[in-house]
Amino acid sequence: MATFIIEGGHRLSGEITPQGAKNEALQVICATLLTDEEVCIKNIPDILDVNNLIHLLQEMGVKVTRHEKGNFTFQASDIDLKYLHSPEFLDECSRLRGSVLLIGPMIARFGRAVISKPGGDKIGRRRLDTHFYGIRKLGGTFSYDEEKGIFQVTAEQLRGTYMLLDEASVTGTANIIMSAVLAKGTTTIYNAACEPYIQQLCHLLNAMGAKISGIASNLLTIVGVDKLHGATHRILPDMIEIGSFIGMAAMTGNGLTVKNVSYRNLGIIPDSFMRLGIHIERRGDDLYIPRQDIYEIENFIDGSFMTLSDAPWPGLTPDLLSILIVVATQARGSVLFHQKMFESRLFFIDKLIDMGAQIILCDPHRAVVVGHSNQIRLRARRMVSPDIRAGIAMLIAAMSAEGISRIENVEQIDRGYECIEERLNALGAKIRREL
Numbered sequence: 001m002a003t004f005i006i007e008g009g010h011r012l013s014g015e016i017t018p019q020g021a022k023n024e025a026l027q028v029i030c031a032t033l034l035t036d037e038e039v040c041i042k043n044i045p046d047i048l049d050v051n052n053l054i055h056l057l058q059e060m061g062v063k064v065t066r067h068e069k070g071n072f073t074f075q076a077s078d079i080d081l082k083y084l085h086s087p088e089f090l091d092e093c094s095r096l097r098g099s100v101l102l103i104g105p106m107i108a109r110f111g112r113a114v115i116s117k118p119g120g121d122k123i124g125r126r127r128l129d130t131h132f133y134g135i136r137k138l139g140g141t142f143s144y145d146e147e148k149g150i151f152q153v154t155a156e157q158l159r160g161t162y163m164l165l166d167e168a169s170v171t172g173t174a175n176i177i178m179s180a181v182l183a184k185g186t187t188t189i190y191n192a193a194c195e196p197y198i199q200q201l202c203h204l205l206n207a208m209g210a211k212i213s214g215i216a217s218n219l220l221t222i223v224g225v226d227k228l229h230g231a232t233h234r235i236l237p238d239m240i241e242i243g244s245f246i247g248m249a250a251m252t253g254n255g256l257t258v259k260n261v262s263y264r265n266l267g268i269i270p271d272s273f274m275r276l277g278i279h280i281e282r283r284g285d286d287l288y289i290p291r292q293d294i295y296e297i298e299n300f301i302d303g304s305f306m307t308l309s310d311a312p313w314p315g316l317t318p319d320l321l322s323i324l325i326v327v328a329t330q331a332r333g334s335v336l337f338h339q340k341m342f343e344s345r346l347f348f349i350d351k352l353i354d355m356g357a358q359i360i361l362c363d364p365h366r367a368v369v370v371g372h373s374n375q376i377r378l379r380a381r382r383m384v385s386p387d388i389r390a391g392i393a394m395l396i397a398a399m400s401a402e403g404i405s406r407i408e409n410v411e412q413i414d415r416g417y418e419c420i421e422e423r424l425n426a427l428g429a430k431i432r433r434e435l
Contacts, residue, residue, distance in 0.1 A: 003408045004421060007430035008380055008401035011254035011291070014427045018242050018258065019045040019418045020070060020235035024197040026098035027174045028204050028233055029053055032062065032074035033105035034178060035208060037230035042071045044235060048415040053098050059083060081110060090116040090150060100171055103131060104178030107140055107153050117149040130165055130172030135179050137163045138187065160185030160224055168193040168218065168312040174201055181210040183224040192220045195313040196236055196265040207231035237262050240319045241417065242287070243269050244392050247323040248424070249289035250278045251330060251400040256427065258287045267314045272324060275306060276331050294374060297333030309338035322348065322393035329357040329378065330400065331371035339365050348390035351383045355397055380405040388416035395420070399429055 020043035029050070032039040044050060046069070054072070058064050061080040065073040083089050084106075093099035094116040106113035128151075132142050140155035160183050165172065173193040178201075180187035192198070194216055202215045208231045211223040242261050249256035250273065263270075263285055270280050270287070277295030281288040297306050310318035318341045328335050329352060339345050349361050355378040358370040380403030385391030391413040398405035407413075410433070413420060421431040 001409045002411055002414075003406055003434045004395065004398075004410050004413075005432040005434060006380075006395065006398040006405045006407065008378075008399055008403060008405060010252070010399070010428050010430050012248060012252050012256050012424065012427040012429060013254040015257040015259055016245055016423060016427060017260055018237040018245065019047070021045070021197060021200075021238040022047060022050060022240070022416050023170070023195075024200050024235050025050045026053055026101055027171075027197055027201045028235065029057065029074065030098070030101040030105055031178055031201060031204055031208075033057070033076045033079070033102070034109055034181065034205075035228040035230060036075070036077040038073050038075045039204075039208070039230050040071070040073045040232040042232070042234040043237075044070050044072055045238065046070070046418045048411065049096060049098055052092070052096050056089070056092050056096065056099065059089065059092070079110070081112075084114045090114070094149065100128065100131065101174060101178075103135065103151075103153055104175035107135060107155050108158060108179045108182040111155050113153045115151055117151070128172075130167055130169040131175045134163055134165065134172060134176035134189070137161050138176070138179055138183055140179070158183035158224075160187040160222070162188045163190065165189065165191040167191070170195055170198060173198055177201060177205070177212070177220065177222065180222040180224060181205055181212070181228065182226070183222075185224055187222040187224070189220040189222070190218065192218050193312060194218050195317075196239070200233075200236060204231060204233040207233065236265055239266055239269060240317065240389070242266065243273070243320040244323055244396070244417075246270070246273050246278065246280065246287065246289055247327045247393075248396050248399065250276075250292050250295065250327050251396055252429075253289055254291050254428075256289050257283075258289070260285055261287055263287075268316055269320065272308060272316050272320070273327070275308065276324065276328055276335065277333075278327065295331050297328065297331045297335050297371065305334065305336060307336045307338060310341055318345065319389050321345070322389040323396065325349065325359070325367065325369055326352065326393045326397050328369040328371055329359070329397070330374050331369075332373035334368060334370045337367050337369065339367075345387075345390070348386055348393065351381065351394060352378070352397055355379050355381050355401055357397075377402045379403060382406045382408075384408045385410055385412040388412055392417060392420075395431075399424075399431075
């Protein structure tokens with residue numbers, strides 16, 4: 001396992017450009033399986049999860065051409081369906097959460113899909129019921145081999161239907177959309193996820209010849225077509241990385257500009273940081289975060305205690321709660337964080353407490369942070385990254401801490417952040433990777 005050695009106390013300044021959105025990349029890359037023609041995707045992030053997915057598609061028979069940094073062409077004209085039953089394929093699926101997104105395009109185009117129970121972050125139970133509910137409604141059937149952890153999905157002909165999803169699952173909605181675009185008839189999805197990632201997937205599919213309306217709402221209508229064709233698509237900047245940079249700038253910045261953020265797709269992310277007292281200036285499509293010596297947590301209008309909680313889009317994405325918690329440790333005031341969607345995502349907080357943060361972990365879903373008002377610095381510690389977002393939160397804490405910290409298992413951070421130590425060192429950080 002690789003380790004980061006972080007010398008805290010160095011302030012960041014300058015400009016940084018966010019990578020392409022990881023979650024969007026996983027969806028649109030899988031969507032290339034829906035046609036035998038070339039699909040060009042630009043601004044693909046060079047990160048572990050995405051690279052593993054691209055490698056998996058290549059092993060399936062997809063022709064992948066890299067033109068320049070971040071720009072690829074995919075052509076799924078010769079898929080090896082026998083490979084889907086191989087131990088190698090199933091092993092790769094088990095280590096990649098994004099492999100679940102193969103189900104929709106494979107069942108739509110080939111009538112069958114096989115994947116092992118997907119891996120990913122250890123943040124609690126992440127059920128797949130919504131995926132299979134939607135595909136069943138379209139006419140698919142599935143079986144699960146509990147001993148081997150293998151899902152098999154089959155369908156002779158998918159047919160459009162009405163469905164009301166039990167939860168606005170992002171990957172579940174993506175799989176159902178990709179299943180429905182080639183189904184016979186019209187599919188209506190109510191309580192669909194409507195994150196920018198889903199909007200972008202729909203825009204790509206429409207460019208490929210699909211007929212999807214209601215984009216950006218939670219009510220999607222999909223008129224099935226017989227065939228999709230090639231297209232070109234550009235991935236949005238990663239909103240989670242943008243939020244991470246805002247958090248770094250608040251804790252350790254000396255004036256930092258985040259470039260080309262696609263502001264209209266950030267939703268309430270900037271407002272959530274501003275509720276913690278962080279000053280953010282919008283400059284065109286850039287964000288400038290000046291040095292924050294003191295930032296004070298707001299109260300609600302009636303004077304009551306500030307609470308920040310995650311919610312389906314356009315609510316606050318759960319992926320940023322870890323960063324917001326770290327930022328709150330140095331604010332003036334107190335705030336309650338309510339993580340509703342994953343029961344294990346707050347367990348990294350004990351590492352922050354070890355560093356001197358004043359946090360009360362009320363239960364697996366709620367934590368109260370009492371800020372230090374930048375009067376007491378966090379202490380350097382040795383830590384292990386349990387998942388992508390907790391890992392980057394630990395990195396931010398270590399960058400602001402007094403002394404030298406170690407973060408082990410940084411491959412978790414590599415899954416979501418491209419060359420992170422090199423990019424931060426260019427801004428003034430002191431981070432060294434040890435293998």
